[in-house]
Amino acid sequence: MKIAVIQFPGSNCDQDCLRALTDGLHVPAEYLWHKETSVFGFDAVVLPGGFSYGDYLRCGAIARFSPIVKAIVRAANDGMPVIGICNGFQILCEAGLLPGALIRNQSLHFVCQPVWLRVETDETPFTAKLDKERLLRMPVAHGEGSYFAEPATLAKLQSKRQVVFRYVDESGKSTRESNPNGSMLNIAGICNEARNVVGMMPHPDRAWDRRLGSEDGKLLFESLVGSLESVVTL
Amino acid sequence: MVTQITPEVVRDHGLSEMEYERIRAILGRDPNFTELGVFSVMWSEHCSYKNTRLELRKFPTTGPKILVQAGEENAGVVDIGGGWAVAFKMESHNHPSAVEPFQGAATGVGGIIRDIFTMGARPVLLLDSLRFGPIQGNTAAVKKNRRLFAGVVAGISHYGNCVGIPTIGGEVYFDESYEGNPLVNVFCLGILRHEQIARGAAKGVGNPVFYVGSETGRDGLAGAAFASRDLTEESKEDRPAVQVGDPFKGKLLLEACLELLASGCVAGIQDMGAAGLTCSTCETASRGGTGVQIDLALVPQREPGMTAYEILLSESQERMLIIVQRGQEAKVKEVFEKWDLPYALVGEVTDDGMMRVLNHRRMEVEIPAAKLADDAPVYEREAIGCQAAPELRIEDVPMVDLQTSLVQLLAHPTIASKNWVFRQYDHTVRAGTVVPPGSDAAVFYVREADKYLAATTDCNSLYCKLDPREGARIAVAEAARNLVCSGATPLAVTDNLNFGNPYRPENFWQLRESVEGLAEACRRFGTPVTGGNVSLYNQNPTGAIDPTPTVGMVGIIDEERWITRQHFRDEADVIYLIGPVGREMGASQYLAIVHGRKECLPPRLSYDLELGVQAVVLDLIQRGLVKSAHDCSEGGLGVALAECCISGERRIGALARFGHWPYRLDQILFNESQSRVIISVRPEDAGATEAVCAAAEIPFGRLGEVGGSDLVVCTEQQTLRWDVAQLHQAWYFSIERAMESGFEF
Numbered sequence A: 001m002k003i004a005v006i007q008f009p010g011s012n013c014d015q016d017c018l019r020a021l022t023d024g025l026h027v028p029a030e031y032l033w034h035k036e037t038s039v040f041g042f043d044a045v046v047l048p049g050g051f052s053y054g055d056y057l058r059c060g061a062i063a064r065f066s067p068i069v070k071a072i073v074r075a076a077n078d079g080m081p082v083i084g085i086c087n088g089f090q091i092l093c094e095a096g097l098l099p100g101a102l103i104r105n106q107s108l109h110f111v112c113q114p115v116w117l118r119v120e121t122d123e124t125p126f127t128a129k130l131d132k133e134r135l136l137r138m139p140v141a142h143g144e145g146s147y148f149a150e151p152a153t154l155a156k157l158q159s160k161r162q163v164v165f166r167y168v169d170e171s172g173k174s175t176r177e178s179n180p181n182g183s184m185l186n187i188a189g190i191c192n193e194a195r196n197v198v199g200m201m202p203h204p205d206r207a208w209d210r211r212l213g214s215e216d217g218k219l220l221f222e223s224l225v226g227s228l229e230s231v232v233t234l
Numbered sequence B: 001m002v003t004q005i006t007p008e009v010v011r012d013h014g015l016s017e018m019e020y021e022r023i024r025a026i027l028g029r030d031p032n033f034t035e036l037g038v039f040s041v042m043w044s045e046h047c048s049y050k051n052t053r054l055e056l057r058k059f060p061t062t063g064p065k066i067l068v069q070a071g072e073e074n075a076g077v078v079d080i081g082g083g084w085a086v087a088f089k090m091e092s093h094n095h096p097s098a099v100e101p102f103q104g105a106a107t108g109v110g111g112i113i114r115d116i117f118t119m120g121a122r123p124v125l126l127l128d129s130l131r132f133g134p135i136q137g138n139t140a141a142v143k144k145n146r147r148l149f150a151g152v153v154a155g156i157s158h159y160g161n162c163v164g165i166p167t168i169g170g171e172v173y174f175d176e177s178y179e180g181n182p183l184v185n186v187f188c189l190g191i192l193r194h195e196q197i198a199r200g201a202a203k204g205v206g207n208p209v210f211y212v213g214s215e216t217g218r219d220g221l222a223g224a225a226f227a228s229r230d231l232t233e234e235s236k237e238d239r240p241a242v243q244v245g246d247p248f249k250g251k252l253l254l255e256a257c258l259e260l261l262a263s264g265c266v267a268g269i270q271d272m273g274a275a276g277l278t279c280s281t282c283e284t285a286s287r288g289g290t291g292v293q294i295d296l297a298l299v300p301q302r303e304p305g306m307t308a309y310e311i312l313l314s315e316s317q318e319r320m321l322i323i324v325q326r327g328q329e330a331k332v333k334e335v336f337e338k339w340d341l342p343y344a345l346v347g348e349v350t351d352d353g354m355m356r357v358l359n360h361r362r363m364e365v366e367i368p369a370a371k372l373a374d375d376a377p378v379y380e381r382e383a384i385g386c387q388a389a390p391e392l393r394i395e396d397v398p399m400v401d402l403q404t405s406l407v408q409l410l411a412h413p414t415i416a417s418k419n420w421v422f423r424q425y426d427h428t429v430r431a432g433t434v435v436p437p438g439s440d441a442a443v444f445y446v447r448e449a450d451k452y453l454a455a456t457t458d459c460n461s462l463y464c465k466l467d468p469r470e471g472a473r474i475a476v477a478e479a480a481r482n483l484v485c486s487g488a489t490p491l492a493v494t495d496n497l498n499f500g501n502p503y504r505p506e507n508f509w510q511l512r513e514s515v516e517g518l519a520e521a522c523r524r525f526g527t528p529v530t531g532g533n534v535s536l537y538n539q540n541p542t543g544a545i546d547p548t549p550t551v552g553m554v555g556i557i558d559e560e561r562w563i564t565r566q567h568f569r570d571e572a573d574v575i576y577l578i579g580p581v582g583r584e585m586g587a588s589q590y591l592a593i594v595h596g597r598k599e600c601l602p603p604r605l606s607y608d609l610e611l612g613v614q615a616v617v618l619d620l621i622q623r624g625l626v627k628s629a630h631d632c633s634e635g636g637l638g639v640a641l642a643e644c645c646i647s648g649e650r651r652i653g654a655l656a657r658f659g660h661w662p663y664r665l666d667q668i669l670f671n672e673s674q675s676r677v678i679i680s681v682r683p684e685d686a687g688a689t690e691a692v693c694a695a696a697e698i699p700f701g702r703l704g705e706v707g708g709s710d711l712v713v714c715t716e717q718q719t720l721r722w723d724v725a726q727l728h729q730a731w732y733f734s735i736e737r738a739m740e741s742g743f744e745f
Helices: A014-024 A067-077 A087-094 A151-159 A216-233 B007-012 B017-027 B033-042 B094-099 B101-117 B140-163 B233-241 B247-262 B276-288 B308-313 B329-338 B369-374 B402-411 B461-466 B468-485 B505-525 B589-594 B607-622 B636-646 B665-670 B683-696 B724-732 B734-739
Strands: A003-007 A029-033 A044-047 A082-085 A101-103 A111-119 A135-142 A146-148 A163-168 A187-191 A197-200 B066-068 B076-081 B084-092 B122-132 B167-174 B183-193 B208-213 B266-271 B291-295 B319-324 B343-350 B354-359 B362-368 B433-435 B442-446 B451-458 B489-498 B529-535 B548-557 B574-578 B628-631 B654-659 B677-681 B700-706 B710-715 B719-723
Touching: A003 A014, A014 A029, A014 A216, A044 A067, A044 A087, A067 A082, A082 A087, A087 A101, A087 A197, A111 A187, A135 A216, A146 A187, A163 A197, B007 B017, B007 B033, B017 B033, B017 B362, B033 B276, B033 B308, B033 B362, B033 B369, B076 B451, B076 B489, B076 B529, B076 B548, B084 B101, B084 B451, B084 B489, B084 B548, B094 B101, B094 B140, B094 B183, B101 B122, B101 B140, B101 B183, B101 B247, B101 B266, B122 B140, B122 B442, B122 B451, B122 B548, B140 B167, B140 B183, B140 B247, B140 B734, B167 B442, B167 B451, B183 B451, B183 B489, B183 B548, B208 B247, B208 B291, B208 B329, B247 B266, B247 B319, B247 B329, B266 B276, B276 B291, B276 B308, B276 B319, B276 B354, B276 B369, B308 B354, B308 B362, B319 B329, B329 B343, B354 B369, B362 B369, B402 B589, B402 B636, B402 B665, B402 B719, B402 B724, B451 B468, B461 B468, B461 B548, B468 B489, B468 B505, B468 B548, B468 B607, B468 B628, B468 B677, B489 B505, B505 B529, B505 B548, B505 B607, B574 B607, B574 B636, B574 B683, B589 B636, B589 B665, B607 B677, B607 B683, B628 B636, B636 B654, B636 B665, B636 B677, B636 B710, B636 B724, B665 B710, B677 B683, B683 B700, B710 B724, B719 B724, B724 B734
Parallel strands: A003 A029, A003 A044, A044 A082, A082 A197, B084 B529, B122 B167, B291 B354, B489 B529, B654 B710
Antiparallel strands: A101 A146, A111 A135, A111 A163, A163 A187, A187 A197, B066 B076, B076 B084, B084 B183, B122 B183, B208 B319, B208 B343, B266 B319, B291 B343, B354 B362, B433 B442, B442 B451, B451 B548, B489 B548, B574 B677, B574 B700, B628 B677, B654 B700, B710 B719
């Protein structure tokens, strides 16, 4: 098993994602440069946070044209598990692998703070080991993380159980106060219809070590490893 | 076109007649216009420290852990054990931020980051010490202050967040003296192996000199000279002297340089900060004891038609000069093409000590490099002391409703929670932030080195205004105390000296007093100065800023279990005050905020007491007795106790009894006597705690217990009670409320 952590120029959570996998879980993971044209030899892909290509235009708008993203789109359509975190989520939306868009935070400010998430579905490779309704603690850090979609898309996301995480308060209620960026329906993460592609704004890569105040992020990566192992044994 | 050198031209370059004569003596001829420009930036205060060099020599700069001393390189390097070291430094971007807050602050961050990776270190954390005029109210001046504040915070956030270095702490002050002249002091720390220390020296005659990074444009022309003048109403005209930052390029440059350094082919490296290409060429040559020759025609340029003068003096951002071992040129090409960054071979190292700059093979500049870099005139400016501030007579302070006073203090933006600020900074990237902003010192886990570092910046400029020497001593003491409260042992210091125009004797006196105070305190605390920055000419139309010698201090925590936070944790924990109750109210925030008096003698620092208190607090922490520790600073015991109750994720009340105490209650609550720390311990550890304190012969007292939902303070005569939820409201949302009231341009 080997997991790819994509490196765009301007990625800045690439090292954190790699360490979460190699130091936190002791699973093999390697960087994959944006100029590469294939994800051959890898079993899953992590698109890390950061400011790919500077993100001066619109977050993720340039990254979607990179050679590696084209390869990821092909692999994802073939069922490879892909997770986009923060900027990675923005890229997945821009690349059309996930519906909707991430727009400027309602406050118009960058927001960095810990949040509570509620797991809305265990039917993705990244949440398979988690109980539905389980609460997770991890930080957000973004300027453009407000999830937006057309009413029809939102309805479809709900009916097909594609909402993966919601921002909630400590008691698990999704409230206005617990929503750090004005996301519609308090959406913090979603998956595609085939359920193998997940995008989320919060950072599991910053919550995998007791010292960081939470190890909840590790659970997502453990789920992924579990899913990959079960595929291998099949 | 050749510009004639007239006395006016010389004056416009900020050079005195005497300095011009010195230039002629060095060259043995008249300089041409480009050379004059080169001398003017290199001999500006910003680059040459001509007015402060004699003072800066007073700092202790050596110690068993110092690997690279202050002044030797771009930043000092300190050993942290296990073959690892830290490089850190603080630098100001005050003048640019005053005229263009967003870019001014952003490029300040970019500049200090380059200073750190130039040393071969990977930058891992940032702190900011910021000072602005008042932000509460609706006058035009206040609205302007809010605009500057918002702009600076957004600029820092823009650059630091994109580059992916967490901004994990610092401080923000608000005071009239900074109106129109905000202070933006940025601190960066990087980590490296001992053998990775890179040098800014042009070594090896014949080695190729590379220019890497962004193209040179006309932005930031002569910014160093701009920063060496008073800020005036006309300073807005100097906006072209402010550079424009590109954090994306900064990030690429950082990664590319670290990758190239790791390959072992680099002989010398220097960032192009103040005075750009000029400074990097002559400094590398001077340090290497060599010469450098470059041709400007080879320098990547953003626009056509730039003159030699413009290319040399441009302060375009995200550029470096790299000297590579001969024969390794292909490595530079490989790395910089990978990162899609411009690079160019622009010259070579020579053996005759000259800085030679050609443009299309025509000689433009020919100056002895060492004389240009190191032989700037050194001045001893006149210093005239001010009359010492009088002691406060407590009878002159009318009694007020203390119930309100505490709320008023907590809601003052200087004391209030800075969450509006640090929520805009990415403070969790790099997955190492153990104690986030908002405690006494931020604590960061450096995963590659398996070390816990604590860092803080401190300076109470009101103390410095009223007694610069004592204020500076206290800045060092408070920084050390903050580190100790987080469980760290202080290691070393970087300082940022922010003062007014040095040609005014009262300003220069403040500077000298502060430097001597800092130097003495750094010796006593065993924390050498590893470098820093001087920012003079911090004036606005109404006068100089309050003297602000900001101290950045770094400490190390050997064991994870020693990491300590400031907030109370659990019901029934016992609260102790380590240090005296104190009674000094001069220069206190209570006097300033509640009574509108920024005056009288600041508290006195006793080194013996301070060192004793810090030693005992650290001892208690290392024995595993301490559940929380918080130092008493602005707002005294009252504010410190309240912060212990409201700064944690879970708010909790506390009871503090002062029994029979012979002072007024406002004195007990709000005096700012030094050397005081509030700790809380498990009830079963009370005996052990008292035994350690008693054995150390340090004044201490049991104040009370943690618990409930109120903060209660009582003496024999009086009981005061605050709902901690209300205190939290006043403290947490104060800055946000002020900022919602709008800006003015």
